Amino acid sequence: MNRLTIRHLSTALWRPASLRQWVLTSFVIALIPLAVLLWQAHASLNGINDLAVHEAQDAVRNARQIENLDSLVVDIERALRQYDILRTEAARDTATAQLQNYSQELSTLCFGAAMTQPPESCAEQQRLLTELGDQFDQAQGAELNEWLRQLRWRQRQLNHHIWQNLNDRLAHQQDYVNSRQQRLNVQTVLLVLITLVLVFWASGRIAAPIRRLDRMIRAIGQNQAQPLPTQVKGPRELNELGERLHWLSGRLEQLESLRLALLRHASHELKTPLASMKEGCALLADGITGPLNQSQREVLRLLTGSTERLAQLTDQLLDYNQLLQQSDVERHTLNPEHLIQVTVQQHGLALRQRQLQVAIDCSLAELYTDPRLFQRILDNLLNNAQAYGAQGGRVLIRLRQHGGALQLDVANTGPSIPTDQRDALFAPFQRGQAPRFDAVRGTGLGLSVVSDCARLLGGTARFVDQADFDVCIRVQLPLKDSTE
Incomplete structure (x- = not known):
């Protein structure tokens, strides 16, 4: 031999x-x-x-x-x-x-x-x-x-x-x-x-690599930053499946990096011609190139609106790209009522134009969280409420502790959302059938940003029913990660 x-x-x-x-x-x-x-x-x-x-x-x-x-x-x-x-x-x-x-x-x-x-x-x-x-x-x-x-x-x-x-x-x-x-x-x-001990030992011996594969699949699905286990340490078929999951994880990371790079470069490349288009429209509007007749002013108004719309979409794409790349959460102690007041003031002009009455109900004296992510949640929820709320309606912002979690509710009066369409609205680029009452057409990224920010903070976002209001979005954050 x-x-x-x-x-x-x-x-x-x-x-x-x-x-x-x-x-x-x-x-x-x-x-x-x-x-x-x-x-x-x-x-x-x-x-x-x-x-x-x-x-x-x-x-x-x-x-x-x-x-x-x-x-x-x-x-x-x-x-x-x-x-x-x-x-x-x-x-x-x-x-x-x-x-x-x-x-x-x-x-x-x-x-x-x-x-x-x-x-x-x-x-x-x-x-x-x-x-x-x-x-x-x-x-x-x-x-x-x-x-x-x-x-x-x-x-x-x-x-x-x-x-x-x-x-x-x-x-x-x-x-x-x-x-x-x-x-x-x-x-x-x-x-x-x-015999029972051996049965439990044998079942655990078989179930352990399956649970390890389940954690690997969840990590791939949630796009976690932690590295996957190097080996499943189980039967030959499960080891081969673990190797394929490693290959799939690498492939997804490669595609994700390509997508982010394409999104980043495309968004930045659009800013330069957009700035030129906005400057040209402003020069035409000021009459520097000569007086314009009524038809030309109408065409210029359409060009200006489309340019502003494209600039806003570009900013939203950059903002969403930055959110996808953010993995670290920096928590600080802040005054939640002050943060809510500042966010409402930033939307003050749009709220006054829509004649919306905003009520703030904050029962927390301090909040331990990431200020950028939390304010981004507030900003998108408030923008969603003023855009889809009824003219002259009401908006409620309530932050409280309920059980072992923190609850942020943003509710408004206006057209209600069917139950079967609620979960789909948290996906990127998904818009509901309800009409917007502002001058900007939505991109379908607002609620997706809310959901991603809540996930980074260890919480969830969902639609709930609220008395005296037609639409209510609740962001629930774990208490151990949000307060001291």
Whole structure:
């Protein structure tokens, strides 16, 4: 085997396993405690079964031996009485043979494997048999009856001891079964807990790279500045998916940089000809090139309006481009009511022309936030309210703390917005169907700027329902990032 083959083998061994192999391996590991439990249960059942069979065989053997001893006692009594009457050599041999048979059966019963400790009645019975075998040919009448009575009585005692021994062994067997059952129950609980731990470990082992991929996708979607994890550290398929996400993230960053560069250069390149067009229109309006007739003044008015419109669009694009490039948030403590008053004064001329009544409700003495982002939110919301609000209507600006968050509400009277169109208005270059009541045509960037500023501050922007007002936009910021 050459070095190249060894290198290929080592690479294959250290290569991450596939998702299917991970799942199968996790199932096998989780099934190991269950297999151990089945093996333990099988071993316990086999032990109990062997014990039950052995005890049953011993009980049957003892019962048969007791029955044989009872029969031999009857045979001994019959043979001895025959010898007592006949006094012949044949009767004596018969009695001696019966006594020897009884002695052998008694030895087998009392000193066999089934009897762990022979009772005292065995030795007494054996002693009685020895005396009876030596002296029965000399006994007559009452003496023989006394020996036979003792033989029967000791046989009954022996039967009692044997049955008591069988009952004790049965109780011991029951205790053994109970102990094995308790042990099996404890093992079952422990192995089930181990199985659950292994199942959670295996599921976490499979879910961890998936959660890591989810964080990567969210980071790409939210355009976060943090670098993506270098490796997913999971199955081969998920590792390959992580590499593709890295490639996609790089590709998106490249396209985003190209888009921003194009937007920046296009906006700056438009400013120079726009300035020339505005200066030329101003010269024509002042009559420096000569007097203008009514048709020429009408054309000049259209050119001036279009130039101002294009200049405003260019400024909005530059402002939106600057917002997209801003990633750092610089928070300072400020007076929120003063900031709201300054913003309202900046829109004072447009508000007076529309005859809008502005009400300010600020319950906070100070605010810890980024002044530029917060003022940009106020500026765009107030511009949206004066542009789409009804002539002579009302505007409400309310800043308060609600629960664990700060809420900035800007509401106005005027045409309401359908519920199914509200979320789409926060996307760039999306405009609603409601008409603007000012002289400027909207670009659809106002609410998008509000949403992006709120996101940079860690909050959200959405439409809500407000009593006595037709439209209300609420910006909700987290308290921990906005106040101290």
